[in-house]
Amino acid sequence: MKISVIGSGYVGTTIAACFADLGHEVVNIDVDADVVETINTGETPIHEEGLPDLLEKHAGDDGTGRLRATTEYDALLETDVTFLCLPTPQYDDGSIDLSIVETGAEQLGETLQRKSDWHTVVVKSTVVPGTTDEVLTPVIESASGRTAGEGLGVGMNPEFLREGTAVADFLDPDKIVLGADDDRARRDMRAVFAPLEEQADAPVVETDTRTAEMIKYANNAFLAAKVSLINDIGNICKEFGIDAYEVADAIGLDDRISDQFLRSGVGWGGSCFPKDVAAIIAAAEANGYEPPVLEAAVELNDRQPERLLELLDAHVDVDGERVAVLGLAFKPGTDDTRNSRAIEVIEGLEARGARVVGYDPVATENMRARFPDIDYAESAAAALEDAVGAVVVTGWDEFAALDDEFAAMKTPVVVDGRRIVEPTSEITYEGLTW
Template identity: 90%
Template sequence: MDISVIGSGYVGTTIAACFADLGHSVVNIDVDADVVEAINAGDTLIHEEGLPELVAKHAGENGTGRLRATTNYEALLETDVTFLCLPTPQYDDGSIDLSIIETGAEQLGETLKGKSGWHTVVVKSTVVPGTTDDVLTPIIESASGRTAGEDVGVGMNPEFLREGTAVTDFLDPDKIVLGADDERTRRDMQEVFAPLEAETGAPVVETDTRTAEMIKYANNAFLATKVSLINDLGNICKEFGIDAYEVADAIGLDDRISEQFLRSGVGWGGSCFPKDVAAIIAAAKANDYEPTVLEAAVELNDKQPERLLELLDSHVDVEGERVAVLGLAFKPGTDDTRNSRAIEVIEGLQARGARVVGYDPVATENMRERFPDVTYAESAAEALEGAVGAVVVTDWDEFAALDDGFEAMKELVVVDGRRIIEPTPKITYEGLTW
C-alpha cells in the first residue's frame, strides 16, 4: 500500500520505517530539510535502538526504495493513506496545544484538492477524546472541500511506542487499535495493518475515533498510576525496613497485578506519561470532573526526587561540595531528557549549593542545553572522582559495573533511585524505597 507520514519526529520516523519494513511504500513529509536529507541518505537524527538500521535498509542509495522523505506535501497525492504524526505540546495547565497538528491538517486538506477519489487520513498524534471528530475532521473537510465518510476518511490509530524500544513495540505490539467512524476508513486501516497482524497475531481492537483516543490516555494513565502506587508502597516499606523489591516480586505473581511497572524508584518522566496524564486531567476538569486518583499519582511522582535528595542530606552536607548525578535521560536506551527526574534532582542540588557533575552515556548534550552551568563528565568514573555523594537517576547497565569506581569519591555515599548499584561494605548506600 502507498502510505504518507506527515511528521518525521520520533513517532513519524519510527512508523514510516516500520511500515516500509512491512512491505508498504512510504513517503515521510516534514518541513525540516535537514531531517529529510538525512532520511534520503539512509540515516536518521533520532537516537532509537534499531531505527538507524531500518532507515538504512529501506532509504538511501543502498536501500530497498520503500522509504523516502520530502518537504513537499503534494507527495501525499500519490498515496492512499496519510498518517498525521505531528507534535501536540503541552500548555502550562496541562492541556494540549493543537496548533501544529491543526496547521498540518489544513495543509493536508488544501493538498487533497488536487486529488480525485477517496483518501484516508489517520491521526497518529496523541489527542484528547473528541479531537479527531470535532477539531481535525472539520479542518480537513473545510480545506479540501470534501465530506468525511463520502470522499475522505478520517480515523485514529494511537501509538504505544516506548522510547528505547519503539521499533520492537511497533513490530511486536500487544495490541493494534483502529478507530474509525465509517466502514471505508476502517477497511483502509485494516489493510495497512494486515501484514503486522498476520506476522504477529496481535489482537486488533476496532472501535470509533473517540474511544481510540481515550484508550491511549487510559493506557498511560493506568501505567503511570501503577508506578506511583508502587513508589508509595516502596516509601512505606522503607519506613519499616522492608525490601520493597521483594514485596513487589511477590505481589507481581498475582496475575491481576503482574510484575511489570513494579520497580519502585525516583518516578516516571519522559514525553508520554507526564504529558498524557496532565492532558487527561485537564480534559476531565474541563468537563467538571475531578480525577482524584490521577492527581494523587502526579503529586506522589513529583515528590520522589526531593525524597532522594533528603536521603542524601541525611549523610552529607553538599553545600560547596561535588555531587555526581549518574543518568540524565529519563530512561535508559534514549537520549531524551524531557521531564527526566534528573532535572528536579539537579535543581535541588543547586538549591543546596552543591557543585553538580552530571554523566549520561548519550543524553549529556540535551541536558547541557537546560543546565549549561553544570559540569559534565566523560565517564561515570570521572563524575565520581572527588564527590561527597552520588545519586543514581537512570538505570543504565554500565552503572551496575562501576565496582571500584566509587573508591575515587571523597565520601562513599550513594543514593540509588533505580536499584542498579550493588551495595558493598565500603559504600554508605541508600535505596530510595528500600
C-alpha cells in the same frame, strides 16, 4: 499500500521505517530539511534501538527504496493513506496545544484539493477524546472541500511505543487499535496493518475515533498510576526497613497484578506519561470531574526526586561540594531528557549549593541545552571523582558494573533511585524505596 507519514519525530520516523519494513511504500514528510536529508541518507535523526538498521535497509542509495523523506506535502498525493504524527505540546494548565497538528491538518487538506480519488487520513498524534471528529476532521474538510465519508476517510490509531524499544513495540505489539467512524476508512486502516497483524498475530481492537483516543490516555494513565502506587508502597517499606523489591516480586506473582511496572524508584518522566496524565486530568476537569487517583499519582511522582535528595542530605552537606548525577535521560535506551527526573534532582542540588556534574551515555547534549552551566563528565568514573555523593537517576546497565570507581569519591555516598548499583561495604548505599 502507498503511505505518507507527516512528522519525523520519535513516532513518525519509527512508524515510517516499520511500515516500509512491512512492505509498504512510504514517504515521510517533515518541514525540517536537515531531518529529511538525514533520513534520505539512511541515517536516523533520533537515538532509537533498531531504527538505524531499518533506515539503512529501506532509505538511502543502498536501501530497498521503500522509504524516502521530503519537505513537500504534494508527495502525499501519490499515496492512499496519510498518518498525522505531529506533536501536541502541553500548556501550563496540562491541556494540549493543537496548533501544530491543526496546521498540518490544514495543509494536508489544502493539498488534497489536487487529488480526485478517495484518501484516508489517520490521526496518530495523541489527542484528547473528541479532537479527531470535533476539531481535526472539520479542519481537513474545510481545507479540502471534501466531506468525511464522501471522498475522505478519517481515522484514529493511537501509538503505544516506548522510547528505547519503539521499533520492537511496533513490530510486536500488545494490541492494534483502529478507530474510525466510516467503513471505508476502517477498511483502509485494516489493510495498512494487515501485514503486521499476520506477522505478529496481535489482537485488533476496532472502535470509533473517540474511544480510540481514550484508550491511549487510559493506557498511559493506568501505567503511570501503577508506578506511583508501587513507589508509595516502596516509600512505606523504606520506613519499616523492608526491601520493597522483595515485596514487589511476591505481589507480582498475582496474575491480577503482574510483575510489570513494579520497579519502585524515583518516578516516571518522558514525553508521554507526564503530558498524557496532565492532559486527561485537564480534559476531565473541563467537563466537571476531578480525578482524585490520577491527581494523587502525579503528586506522589513529583515528590520522589526530593525524597532522593533528602536521603543524600542525611549523609552529607552538599553545599559547595561536588555531587555526581548519574543518568540524565528519562529512561535508559534513549537520549530524551524531556521531563527527566534528573531535571528536578539537578535543580534541587543547585538550590542546596552543590557543584553538579552530570553523566549520561547518550543524553548529555540534550541536558546541556537546559543546564549549560553545570559540569558534564565523559564517563561515570570521571563524574564520581572527588564527589561527596552520587545520585543514580537513570537505570543504565553500565552503572551496575561500577565498583572500584566509587573509591575515587571524596565520600562514597550513593543514593540509588533505580536499584542498579550493587551495594558493598565500601560505599554508604541508600536505595530510594528499600
